[in-house]
Amino acid sequence: MKDKTIYVLHANICKILANPLRIEIIEVLGENEINFNDLLLATGALKSNLSQHLSLMVTNRILLQRREGTKAFYKLASKKTAQACSIMREILVENLNKQHEIINQL
Numbered sequence: 001m002k003d004k005t006i007y008v009l010h011a012n013i014c015k016i017l018a019n020p021l022r023i024e025i026i027e028v029l030g031e032n033e034i035n036f037n038d039l040l041l042a043t044g045a046l047k048s049n050l051s052q053h054l055s056l057m058v059t060n061r062i063l064l065q066r067r068e069g070t071k072a073f074y075k076l077a078s079k080k081t082a083q084a085c086s087i088m089r090e091i092l093v094e095n096l097n098k099q100h101e102i103i104n105q106l
Helices: 005-017 020-029 036-043 047-059 079-105
Strands: 061-067 072-074
Touching: 005 020, 020 036, 020 047, 020 072, 020 079, 036 047, 036 072, 047 061, 047 072, 072 079
Parallel strands: none
Antiparallel strands: 061 072
16 A cells, blocks of 8 residues: 555645635735735634634744744745635636536435
8 A cells, every 4th residue: 555645635625725714815915925914904714713723823834934123924825825725716706607507406
């Protein structure tokens, strides 16, 4: 039997991404580096809640953090994370469209 560690690691990343605010953070960041206050405005999240999510994402190397004076800036550690989320959203939309077609046929 082959080593299944990669599946465990993959599942752990999926667990980290399995939160609507974290997915929104990834979408907002896209290819940009954004400071905490701008992320706060873009997401409408509570300050403490956003901070906790960002901390978890930095700890798990989904995001990179850079400090400049008192400001914290965030960016994706890999642009592929945004691409993966975009592909998942495309699959979701395709599935919703198929369901809509089925409902219309009833």
